[in-house]
Amino acid sequence: MKLPTSPLQLVSHYFQRGYFPLNAQEAEALAAYCTRRQIKRRQLLLQTGEICRHVYFVVAGCLRLYAVDTGGKAHNLQFAVENEWLSDLASFYAEQPSGVFIEALESTSVLQISHDDLLDLFVRFHKFDRNFRILIERQYLQLQDRLLQSISTPAEARYRAFLAQYPHWAARLPNTQIAAYLGITPEFLSKIRRDQASAHRRQP
Amino acid sequence: MKLPTSPLQLVSHYFQRGYFPLNAQEAEALAAYCTRRQIKRRQLLLQTGEICRHVYFVVAGCLRLYAVDTGGKAHNLQFAVENEWLSDLASFYAEQPSGVFIEALESTSVLQISHDDLLDLFVRFHKFDRNFRILIERQYLQLQDRLLQSISTPAEARYRAFLAQYPHWAARLPNTQIAAYLGITPEFLSKIRRDQASAHRRQP
Known part of the structure; x- marks a missing residue:
């Protein structure tokens, strides 16, 4: 099997494994909405007070989503490396100021999809609603596992x-x-x- | 406005508020897959080792989902009262033995939907994939909030x-x-x- 080389092939390949594979039309529509972006190490993609306008798919590098408590201490809520997604969903969907930060821990390359474009994909293609439902269900289960560990x-x-x-x-x-x-x-x-x-x- | 009286109207009404409303065909399909069930106070809907075969919508009463740690201590992961959903999604989707318990804290009436029936709704109607994506996203955000609180x-x-x-x-x-x-x-x-x-x- 030929390994995917372009970032857009990577996203298609991502859904091919463990999700409902995209057909040509769906992959094309997704590709049209993906924008490549390069982030320097320690650069912030999001600060508290800003609205999170994108979901990010990591092509190379590492992001963290973290919150800072009233004592000034940072708490990491999520990491994302190659082939993982990250966003502040609370801010993204509600288009409200975020309470968290997103930072690149390494020099990082992402594909970003904007709020309106993702919603357009959901409207046009059943597959995206389904695949993102499964994606968030899996993240939910990881989070539930982690909560259980943190209290027990x-x-x-x-x-x-x-x-x-x-x-x-x-x-x-x-x-x-x-x-x-x-x-x-x-x-x-x-x-x-x-x-x-x-x-x-x-x-x- | 006339308030819904039957449990099936309740589920339709649930999606009407804050979700994408069901059309007549979708509501009918959902209704056909909902089974009413009465659970006594302290009765278990699920024990560790069993496969969670249903998602539950609480019509009246109160459920809790909890885990027991190696020291025998119970930790509540989620509650569900009227108009809230509960399931052990890890066990439900993977059809694997569960690691948690679901118990009725009060005499409780639920509507249950089986694994195969829910998947059939997802296949037949885009709307269910979408509404359950939104539902789980909201639960994810509540859980992330709670995790942050528990560590900070x-x-x-x-x-x-x-x-x-x-x-x-x-x-x-x-x-x-x-x-x-x-x-x-x-x-x-x-x-x-x-x-x-x-x-x-x-x-x-």
């Missing part, structure tokens, strides 16, 4: 679950970002890593 | 947010259920309630 599971076990569930994130994210996702300090995460490494060494 | 907000503030956001749940749920939702002990919740009541009395 000690930090060590949460870190182990993170490694098992998201190895592709764990491998490239700095300690500080993983800690801000798990709701612990980077120092405590380092301690967990040391403890797990030494427990591993003690095993026969 | 002290228990007192989480309880205040719960009262503000879900007054219709707070008014009818016992202390123990709210505590198991907020991730605190019932004793600590009682203390928060006493503190807030006495702070309120001190105000001029």
Whole structure:
């Protein structure tokens, strides 16, 4: 099988695996609404108070969606690397000022689709409503899993679950970002890593 | 306006408010797939290990979806009262054994739709894919909000947010259920309630 090379082929390929595949007409319509954008490392795609005007599909690189609490502490709600979607849906659909930030953790290339264009795809093609329903259902289940862990599971076990569930994130994210996702300090995460490494060494 | 009286009218009415309204053909198809079911207080609709075969629409009463951790402690992930939906979507869509429980906290009347019937509605009518996409997007945003609170907000503030956001749940749920939702002990919740009541009395 020839691997997709263009970003637009990537999105079609994305829906081909695990979703309802797009036909030529649907893929063409989607392609017409995708705009390529390059974001520098540490650049913000969204700040609180701004309206999130796009959904983003990561072609290369890494984004994070985070909130800052009243004490000034950042909490990572979501990451997105290659072939993953990210947006502040609350702001995007309601066209209301956002309460979160979206930042590029690496030099990142995305395809963005605007609010009006996505809604137009939903109106014109049943397939997009269906595929985005399935997409958000899967994200919902991941989030429910994470909420359950955050209220019922000690930090060590949460870190182990993170490694098992998201190895592709764990491998490239700095300690500080993983800690801000798990709701612990980077120092405590380092301690967990040391403890797990030494427990591993003690095993026969 | 005449208020809906039959459960099937209720579901149509539900989509009428805040969703894309069903036409006669869609409402009829939905009605044909809805089965009325009565559940006694404390009765389980789902246990871990069973496959969740239905989505539930609450006509009257109250359901909770909860998980039990390795220490035997129950954590409430979701409640549903009148005009709210509940299901273990992970088990429902994958047709895999569930890891959670669904219990009736009151004598409850639901409409249930089976897996195959819901998928048939999705195939036959664009509208259902769209409305259920919007439904799950809204639940996703509530969950993201709750996750953010659970990792960044002290228990007192989480309880205040719960009262503000879900007054219709707070008014009818016992202390123990709210505590198991907020991730605190019932004793600590009682203390928060006493503190807030006495702070309120001190105000001029």
